[in-house]
Amino acid sequence: LVQQPSLGQQATNALLSLKAPPPELHAPGWALKIGEIALGLMDWLTVAAKPAPLRAFEAMFGFGLTQALAAMARLEVFDGLAEAGANGATCGELIGWLRNRKPSQIRRQPVNAQLLCRLLDFAAANQFMNKDQATGKFYLNDFSVLFTQNDDNVGSLVPMLLYHADEVNYGWTRLSEGMRQVYPAFELANGENLENYYNMNPEKRGNFDLAQRSISADFAPKMLAKYGDEFKQFAQVHGRSVHICDIGGGIGSVAEGLLREFPDATATVIDLAHKETQANNYIEQVQLKDRIRFVAGDFSKPLSVECDYYLLNHIIHDWNDTMAVNILSHVRTSMPSHAKILLVEPVLETRNAYFERLKRFVDMQLLVVFQRGKARSTREFTSLLSSSNLELSRHVPLCGLFDIVEAVPVDATSKVITPETAAPVVETPAASTSSKPRKQKQREQKQQQEAEAAETHKATPAVAAEEAASSETPAPASP
């Protein structure tokens, strides 16, 4: 791709002025929906327009893209380009820069100049970065900026990339044997399940934790866009701010992100006891000790923690149906009737070819790594929830890999909290019906409409019966 230097320079300047990757665009729902449909259509056309032999070669070569990207991240090529900034850098200049650079988080190896130049040309041909053919200079582009690194690497995709390129990639090499459903492919390849593997390789665990934090950092603004108004209304109705429980919340990084977006909210993070010290250190480090509490707990056993929202972020997809119902039932038993459960999951859907492909990829990752875990469809969630005395109240797509599946107790009197249905109602000036501000009235009307729309998603006995009929294969024993 030949880039006009002036354009390339402008783009690079703009990108470098951002400390983290560009923030998500929070366009109105209808605009995102149109964008999604257009993306799906373009994706379908791109695939359909390619002759089959080309598609076959692309599929066979796909692994090389991941590994080339990982090699460049390890060699800190993208950081070199970031430092070169709008001037760009030739291959020779980049090598000089790399040789003089202090060793940093990722171990660098010595590089052979000629070989690295070939790798850079491969990267430019695949649009990982831009190349000005006239000057031979390389420039960071909107893709490679995502793989630059910073001090704590939050916001960088490098930890996520290395997780996929290393331990998960080994797992994929044993996929056919993993299909026997004795051991997950990951265990066949790495000799241990994920947890034991990380116990034996603390450096890899550190990288995995960073990868998770990067996903979490992306989640809070999306949640604000979807739940900001509802949380505000909750505070008006109940006379207090929401209390969120993050079940399987790790060291509290997701809770931290959420509480930064919702300055009045408080949170309880529940995770296994071995996370306690790390979590408390983290919560102290981010100065949220007065708002986030860590509670050691096991979601495979009854829980007793009362909250307004129970967040299960990337939890259910790690488990088979039996365990998923077990976890959901424990949450259900401890939740008050007004509370909601928010499951953050890749919901499989078929309307959009592009997202379907990404979500199916997540499903395969779960198959490779855990075997017991899977991505589920709305119908499958409906079934899991109904077996847990819950019902699906709303499906909130987040325009990406993940969605929010919202659930409420089956016997809840109302699925949506409104001033009319919530108890106890705290009279505040804003909540008094005679002088409701216009915006509040509009919000209530919108919630009413959403409640009606949610009815169409409700589990029907027929669906439940159909789902119950599809039995699940038992999970394999651990080696």
Ligand SMILES: C[S@@+](CC[C@H](N)C(=O)[O-])C[C@H]1O[C@@H](n2cnc3c(N)ncnc32)[C@H](O)[C@@H]1O
């Ligand atoms: C995929 S991670 C998700 C972490 C976090 N929710 C996030 O999105 O970053 C799964 C989490 O579940 C926790 N976990 C696994 N088994 C658990 C159990 N039986 N009880 C409580 N937490 C558990 C793990 O320690 C880990 O933090």
